[in-house]
Amino acid sequence: MRLLRLGAPGAERPALRTDDGAFFDLSPITDDIDGAFLAAEGIDRARTALAAGTLPALDPTGLRIGAPIARPMAVLCIGQNYAAHARESGAEPPAQPILFFKHPNTIVGPDDAVRIPPGSSRTDWEVELAVVIGKRASRLAGPEDAAAHIAGYTVSNDISEREWQLERSGGQWSLGKCGPGFNPLGPWLVPAEDIGDPQSLRLRSWVNGAPRQDSATSDMVFDVAFLVWHLSRFLTLEPGDVINTGTPEGVALSGRFPYLGAGDVVELEIDGLGRQRQVMTGPEGEAA
Structure with a gap:
């Protein structure tokens, strides 16, 4: 389902x-x-x-797919949660989770066009497993309690402007993470019980059809249960909150690939959770 x-x-x-x-x-x-x-x-x-059998059938033909969760109170993000990505970013894997936030209004549909902000020259992609909270979580006793608070999972693109994130932010990454449309989410929310182990999912990304990221959630430094428990010790997670759990290696920040420009097509996929596709547009909305 x-x-x-x-x-x-x-x-x-x-x-x-x-x-x-x-x-x-x-x-x-x-x-x-x-x-x-x-x-x-x-x-x-x-x-x-x-x-x-009480739900009416629905014809989705011609209907846009929106983000699978409406109006989350918070979008919490974990930085450098894959060791290889931490190293391509010039850092060692963190000793504890790195937390930053995205403005909730960054969330858009999985196939919506994304506008590169005026003045941006380092817009980057990041495929991530997103956790959606289903039950308030505050000061959980341990990671083993996390599952009862997770509604399900979806695909997230944690789009970033790296100059704003790393050079103009004063150490607060969120400045480079909150551009309009900087968090395509979806296509759907898969209930946790339909996924099973969230640490055994393959996640991939492509730019203009060329492979970029190809990894597995088993490579996370801190797994989903640990993250939910850890965050609950410092803040209260509310139903509908979204946690972006980090991205694997293969982004433009690595220096191996160019940053995104107008007309580029970004595609993301996670096993069992579906696929996204965004066309990047320029500052005035042009696609190329």
Whole structure:
């Protein structure tokens, strides 16, 4: 089962996609897929309604795919959480998780065009496993308690402007992470119980069809359960919050590939979680 949101920006409708590719309208049980829906056992209610045959069929033809979670209160990001990426960034793997934030309004649909900001010359891509919180988590006793607080997983592109992140931020990475559209998310939210082990997923990216990243979540320095527990010790995670868990090696920051320009096409994929595709546009919206 996959949860998604279909329609124009700001007017998405909640939907469900089954494993065999059928689409159903979730409007009979919720106005949207958001923190309130998740906190109210929304995923279980969606399963029950699907099994009971009470969800209307939905034709997705021509409908834009929006981000699978609406209006998260926070987008928390973990830096350098793959050892090889830390080293290509000029650092050793961290001894504890590095936390930074993205503005929630950076989240857009998985196939929405992304505008390169005016004055940017170092816009970069980052495929990441995103965790969506389903139940408030505060001061968890240990990593073994994390699973009960995770609603599911989705694909994230943690787009970055490296000059702003590393040279103009005063040490606060968020300055280079918060451009409009800098967090394509989706295409769908897959419930945690449908994924099983989040540390056994392959994640990849391409630019203009050429391979860039190819790794596995098993290579994380800090795994998903540890991250949720660790963060809960310092802040309260709320239903609908998104955690970007870090990116593997193969980004432009490595010096092996050019940064993104107008007309470039970025594609991302994680096993079982679907695929994204963004066309980069220039500062005035031109594609090339």
